[in-house]
Amino acid sequence: MAAGLVISAPASGVGKTTLTLALARAWRNRGLTVQCFKSGPDYIDPAFHAAATGRASVNVDSWAMGSATIAHLVSRGADADIVLAEGSMGLFDGVAARGVCGTGATADIAEMLGWPVVLVIDPSGQAQTAAAIAAGLRDYRAGVRLAGVVLNRVASPRHEDLVRRALNEAGIKVFGALPRHAEISLPKRHLGLVQAEEQAEIGELIDEAARFVAEHVDLDAVLHAAGKWSPQAVANGLNVTPPGQRIALARDAAFSFVYPHMLEAWRAAGAEIVPFSPLADEVPDASADVCWLPGGYPELHAGKIAANARFRSGLRAFAETRPVHGECGGYMVLGAGLTDADGISHEMAGLLGLETSFAKRRMHLGYRLAELAAPMPGHKPGARLRGHEFHYSTILAQPDTPLAVVHDATGAVIAETGSRRGHATGTFFHLIAEDW
Structure with missing residues (x-):
């Protein structure tokens, strides 16, 4: 039986992709089989996932895909020890009108699959307010479970202590806190990250991210927080016709x-x-x-x-x-x-x-x-x-x-x-x- 987690955040640009890649590579280095997915219509991140895990990653999208398609796609993680679904934008961000089985929000995938959410919180320019944001996300929608948070870009030990205390008081588990570390920043351009195949050093960058995250995050606690998951046995749910032979x-x-x-x-x-x-x-x-x-x-x-x-x-x-x-x-x-x-x-x-x-x-x-x-x-x-x-x-x-x-x-x-x-x-x- 596999275990699943969703990596999400309050907004874009706080470090979801970096944390996902780091966790995937760190667990892979321990001998675990890791499968990644991308929630939402991002065609760049799956290549980074594949670089980190050695396994192909695909998109799952509640606005464009039916539940059978999503179930079919995620079933490839049945043989994995841990499955990570990286979210897009903020946890509940989607479109105003419901699509096939949701609004395209990461929360749709978390609820549909029953996987707990690990939030990446960037508390830059704030302290205790970060706990209020995390608590609001935890309580916003029934059916979406929060496993805990990873703090990113904390300014100092004092800053980390203030945020940790507030999160503990709110009953929210802190898996770790990451200081600023420029060496694991992924280069960007106008449509998102510079593509994985364009970065000759991507393997070294992911290795450094894995080392850094393993030093500052309780990997065992994150792993144990994952939801046990038995994939549904579904026929090929892909609703796609090839354009030719x-x-x-x-x-x-x-x-x-x-x-x-x-x-x-x-x-x-x-x-x-x-x-x-x-x-x-x-x-x-x-x-x-x-x-x-x-x-x-x-x-x-x-x-x-x-x-x-x-x-x-x-x-x-x-x-x-x-x-x-x-x-x-x-x-x-x-x-x-x-x-x-x-x-x-x-x-x-x-x-x-x-x-x-x-x-x-x-x-x-x-x-x-x-x-x-x-x-x-x-x-x-x-x-x-x-x-x-x-x-x-x-x-x-x-x-x-x-x-x-x-x-x-x-x-x-x-x-x-x-x-x-x-x-x-x-x-x-x-x-x-x-x-x-």
């Missing part, structure tokens, strides 16, 4: 934002994935029947993409006879042009008329529910798709036929409809699941 998948530093469960679902359905690198001026495999360009950071590599004539001409040739689909950054690359943060315009593939700019950044963030007005790879007109959009580009032109009617989580219609032209389609949202 043999999929040419763009995969490099510019095209890396793809949910791990999507790739697993495609393979489970019998599809074969053939990766290629646009940054290396490679072209889609000639034997593939569909090409998929996921999101990533095309704005950081726009000049190189524009200069890689072999990639762009090869992609255009592929699209003459077979479908090509792009998500977010991949959609921008299928377009006519991309203006980078310095205001320099770069020619893209030209399969669609989309023109985007990063010269004036504007954040687009949120869940999306799309009803297709036209087919896209793997999905027929009328299909309802659930996904998530996160980028900072501005649309300068989107002249092609709209691909879908797209709503945000409140039901409001949004302008980012996606596009279609010939065999090319694109969306600003990243697909998570077909609607139930």
Whole structure:
């Protein structure tokens, strides 16, 4: 029987990912089998989890996924000694309107699975108030159990003592307190952490985080606080249709934002994935029947993409006879042009008329529910798709036929409809699941 914990916090940016990686590696160093998950639509953190545990991590999402899908995904932790689900944002943060089985909040996953929550509390600029915040989170929602807290970035022994005393008085267990330690800070950029595969030293950084946390946190107490868990025996609950039988998948530093469960679902359905690198001026495999360009950071590599004539001409040739689909950054690359943060315009593939700019950044963030007005790879007109959009580009032109009617989580219609032209389609949202 496995044991499960949820790592959460009152807000973003307080150290959830660092603590999750450190605990996972520290327990793995002790010989335990550790399985991680990510609650919410974050496609970067699972790669860090895999680096820490040696096991693939996937997302679980109560807004986009049904309970059977979530149960199927977490069942991969059945053979683990400890399962850690890292939350997103604050513990109860989700959208206003309920999705498939929740609002996307980390608390939904904690309650659904019955796993206690370890809160990461950053008491910078406060002392006893940190206990009030922790107590409020503990008591806010019945069905969500608080195991205890780990304090992060405490300023001094006196500061730690004040916070500990207040938490003890509130009946909240303190597993440990971490002083500031710059050596375990994970580098960031505008869409989140710099990706794990871009950091050659990621293994050493995780090792240092594990050493530091083991020195300051009672690992045995945290482990013993985990909830015993027997995964449900469920059939394959993944509600995902592969876009083709043999999929040419763009995969490099510019095209890396793809949910791990999507790739697993495609393979489970019998599809074969053939990766290629646009940054290396490679072209889609000639034997593939569909090409998929996921999101990533095309704005950081726009000049190189524009200069890689072999990639762009090869992609255009592929699209003459077979479908090509792009998500977010991949959609921008299928377009006519991309203006980078310095205001320099770069020619893209030209399969669609989309023109985007990063010269004036504007954040687009949120869940999306799309009803297709036209087919896209793997999905027929009328299909309802659930996904998530996160980028900072501005649309300068989107002249092609709209691909879908797209709503945000409140039901409001949004302008980012996606596009279609010939065999090319694109969306600003990243697909998570077909609607139930």
